[in-house]
Amino acid sequence: MNGTLADQLQNSLSTYNPIRNGGGVRDEGHYMNGASVSSHNGSMDSKFPPSYKRMAQRRKVPEGELCAVCSDLATGYHYGVASCNGCKTFFRRTIVSEQTFICQYNGNCDVNKNIRCACRHCRFNKCLIVGMDAKAIQNDRDRIGPTKKAKMSSGSDDEQAVTPHRLQDQEIVDQLTQIENLCAELRRRIIPDVTGVTQALTSNCMLYETTDLDLDGNTQFKELYPASMNDIRMWNIREMRICIEWGKTFEIYQRISLFDQFALVRNFAFAFNLLNRVFYSPDHGPDKIVFQNGAFIMRQPQQQVQLSGCRPIYTRQMDEIMIPFRRLQLSIAEFATFKAALFFNPDALDLSAQAKPEVYEERNKYLCALFTCITSKLGMAAGVQKYGSLLMMTASIQNILAQNEENMQVMELFKNWEVDPFVKELCMKPMIR
Amino acid sequence: MNGTLADQLQNSLSTYNPIRNGGGVRDEGHYMNGASVSSHNGSMDSKFPPSYKRMAQRRKVPEGELCAVCSDLATGYHYGVASCNGCKTFFRRTIVSEQTFICQYNGNCDVNKNIRCACRHCRFNKCLIVGMDAKAIQNDRDRIGPTKKAKMSSGSDDEQAVTPHRLQDQEIVDQLTQIENLCAELRRRIIPDVTGVTQALTSNCMLYETTDLDLDGNTQFKELYPASMNDIRMWNIREMRICIEWGKTFEIYQRISLFDQFALVRNFAFAFNLLNRVFYSPDHGPDKIVFQNGAFIMRQPQQQVQLSGCRPIYTRQMDEIMIPFRRLQLSIAEFATFKAALFFNPDALDLSAQAKPEVYEERNKYLCALFTCITSKLGMAAGVQKYGSLLMMTASIQNILAQNEENMQVMELFKNWEVDPFVKELCMKPMIR
DNA sequence: ACGACGAGGTCAAAGGTCTC
């Protein structure tokens, strides 16, 4: 799930379950698939020949062994872990019934014999952390002893229905996170030119073949230096292009009309740009937005970026977006899901009436996924606040966008800086309203 | 709980409750065989001495067994004693809440089915005497969530319970709802003039003495008619005044500096105005915002409210606020709490750095209350969406406010309509930025 | 064959929820 969890996993495995370590893993043909979470299984497998494992597998749970989850007396090894009857049954029930729990507190409740029922989220979490293996759950009890044959026939395992789709939200978040990483990759590459937004929208998505593109030297970090207008222009265009590629990864986005695609992306592109800029800005204090290549924007107006009527926008980006983001300690997964929820805005200007309900539902999907993602780490109490605070940031974002648009109008009007045609096509609403 | 009781307890335990103690061997037979249960069991209980009963400890309470406390029909063995549902729950509640009762008579009241509620002291005493075991009371478990409601509403997935601070949240919501009603009352009254915002902020809150004020005939509904500029102006000023009175009802608001009070109210007053306008607009279709006195604004630009550059604002108010509000079916309580969360905006322009954290916490308070309020009605799945959709409306609100401010600047610039001095002081940021 | 182990199943009795 996240780094901390993985660390805990490593620790807890050796702490809670040393017997299994020494005694070897269960019969490999049974339920252990190499895909298991724990890496220590892998090392075991490589150390001992199968025969050892079989012999050791029969080993009784030592007298007085405690449940790795709740420290009650263990009744045996269940789902790969020394555990008590209660935790064993609890784990199976949770998996089978596809339940999802949310911690009412902060997601780090104690789990022990006396209070193990107090928080089901944290109890289940602990089950996973100590290594209980959901794949050991047999969903079909009526199987007819095919064990021997199955082992003989092939080493390849057909694992159908291995993952119950109870973690639908988690899957959504995971996928968005993956796409987010692809975007990061594309951000380093030379993005081929297009004639305009329409061509960008209708061409194949570049995110799945980023490695075909050459690295762009301009995006590589060399040193910190004050951003020039060219830097700002380059990053603006770059993010806008990435935004379109990102949008095209959504299945629903491909289904709606080009007109609606345009409406959504025009509504969101600059927010995408802005959000990525501040979220991925390395932390050099609250007064600097730093681009990937080292160019930075300071709070104090610089020579390089002074334009009439366009000054206060960066201060606001720092105060109302960058600093709150840092305070909220958003993970990349949360950030990615948040952007998806923003993108599918049913109130986007010019969005057709037919598309609205569909977009609304899509947004709901990401809102729920975001909520699940946040509360699974923080629990209910803090999660509701974080989710709420994050969503209320939309106000600031919108505000800054409005101001930015105004600035662009001013620029256009006074011609003191020519806006890139692609950016103009993507971001600026026509003057006539 | 006292000496005598302890003695009695000892006795009663050996008399009434030999079964539960000791880990006797289980019944040989197949206990799940429903057909044999009652007859087998019944005969056992009557035939065999107590020590044998322990073998049957897992069996159902015999047919017709009576509650050892009140002689009602027993529903099973609870806390070691055959007892009815009432006495079981009564015993747990008493232990958990650590209540102490005092007998009004002589401490030897009869306890039976009909009068078991007459004396809680004697009922609890009886519970102990017959051997109910306080050690069998467990720690608090995780919340389960709605039971009956879940079936009734949309058959969505797992409904998890809401925060443990439920009651506290409910209180917050209730209080806000009350204030909301007071505002509605004030809205109908003649509000005394003030010299300016500062005077309004520093005077006593009028909401608690609305009945001292005379009714304002201009606010009473007579008939529907197109709003004049005077109507709009009147309602603007009125809502701004109410906003200040409303703000003063918050304890924290009274504590912060006048400067910060000004910052918060300036940031929010027009939103307050706008939100109340559309929320309380009687539903005359999606194309009309109707004031309380019958004046209405149409989507199509009217003669009366045509101002250069100021047209599209009402369309947006309808499309992005009024219609979504109706779609979300906000209750007054939810609406009131939402406004409180908006009001305490830590990113409000000009808010002092000291006040920010406090305001942030205050907002969190209302966010949690809002979430509780919504999910307690809709359950988790739908609640998360509604909460999320509502909070994302802040973007539209902010957008419209920005546009409104722009309009006001235009008005001010072209002097085609004089903005009321009070409104100007409250809403307009200085031109210099 | 047989006993140990750990899958899943069972159900009384815990606790929680909801309507008076």
Next chain:
DNA sequence: GGAGACCTTTGACCTCGTCG
């Protein structure tokens, strides 16, 4: 605000299939 009917969850104990 408490009582108690009703609902959900828990876990000790059970059976069964599979190994050594």
